[in-house]
Amino acid sequence: MELRHLRYFVAVAEHLSFTVASQKVHVTQSTLSHQIRQLEDELGCRLFEREGRRVTMTESGELFLERVRNALREVDDGVSTVRLAAEEMTGIVRIGATHTFNMRIVPRCVSLFLDRHPSVRVDVLEMTGDGIAQALLRGDLDIGVTYKPHDALPLRFEPLYTEEMVLAVGAGHPFARRRFVRMSELHQQRMVLLPRTFATRAVLDECFAMANATPVVVAEMNAIAPMIELVSTTGIAAIVSEHASRRDDVRIVPLESPTPMRSPGILWRAREARTPAARALASIIRTVCDAENRDGRRRNP
Incomplete structure (x- = not known):
């Protein structure tokens, strides 16, 4: 059963004339008659009674018509919605x-x-x-x-989602080969951090307080790229997103106790x-x- 079968059926039901219905759906009368017979064969019942030029609906046809109209209305509404959205996508x-x-x-x-x-x-x-x-x-x-x-x-x-923040250090830093670093080990470590105006800095300060650690903040930068550049050429460390650096001359080390997290x-x-x-x-x-x-x-x- 195809959508066109249902549209042809409704056209015949509304006009009770294969001649008029064929003009409405822009097919020949013989094609329309053939399509309706296919639909009736698939359903296993007669939808129309044909007596010469007179066409009437069967009881099964009346029952089917109500459901088909509802189904076609839903389809047409869906098509209109999609087309409208496409037109608005400019x-x-x-x-x-x-x-x-x-x-x-x-x-x-x-x-x-x-x-x-x-x-x-x-x-x-x-x-x-x-x-x-x-x-x-x-x-x-x-x-x-x-x-x-x-x-x-x-x-x-x-x-x-939720992501972890990690320690970023240069290849020669003492923490560069560590599997992880505890936040308490960052006490008195020379670090570059985001300014206090950043929400991330508040998260880090809270983690430092929980670990009783006070780093030596030698620089504040409001962008990650220069922080990573500074880390790569000095013994200064930074705390950045786990996705922030893909450089070979910068090592990324997980932080624990606690692990800084942000969303x-x-x-x-x-x-x-x-x-x-x-x-x-x-x-x-x-x-x-x-x-x-x-x-x-x-x-x-």
Whole structure:
């Protein structure tokens, strides 16, 4: 049974004339009659009684008509919804992302999005978490991909996954060959950290306090790339995302007791309708982040 059989059946039922119905559905009368017979054979019952030019519906036809009309209405509504969404998938979607996400996740997500929606332009800005929050509040961004900012009350934060933070040291650092380092061992260690205006710094300060450790903060930098560069050429250590560095001259060492954890997520304006393009891009971000998180757990069981 095909969709056209049902449409042909409804046309005959509404007009009770194969001649008129064939004109409505743009097929010959003989083709229409043949299609209706196929439908009746498949159902195993007569839907119409034909007496010369007079056509009447059988009891089975009356019962079938109500269900078919409902089914076709659902199909037509679904087609209209999809077409409307496709028509709306135009314009620009603006996304703000912190450095770590802009290096890895965002380019992959944008690539997938543009493959599916080539008529939409994507504008990506690399910003701090607080900068993303402020831009969203001003209406300058549609989506933020970041860690939860200090004050996200006017916004809605949607966590994506939980990630560990690790120690980054140069190849000649005493901790470079360690399997793990306890937070307490960072007491009086020379370190470069994010400024206190970052939510991540608050997480790290809390972990230092729990371990009774006071590092010697010799530098503060508001971007990961220069922190990693400094680590690679000095005896200074940093604490960064486990995904932040892929350099051969920087060693990544897990931290324990406690392990600093943070949750990246999508930041939205609360109580505001989202464009179809923003919803579609967010869906891709969720899928990519979920896959990457699962891969990470398999690599580090």
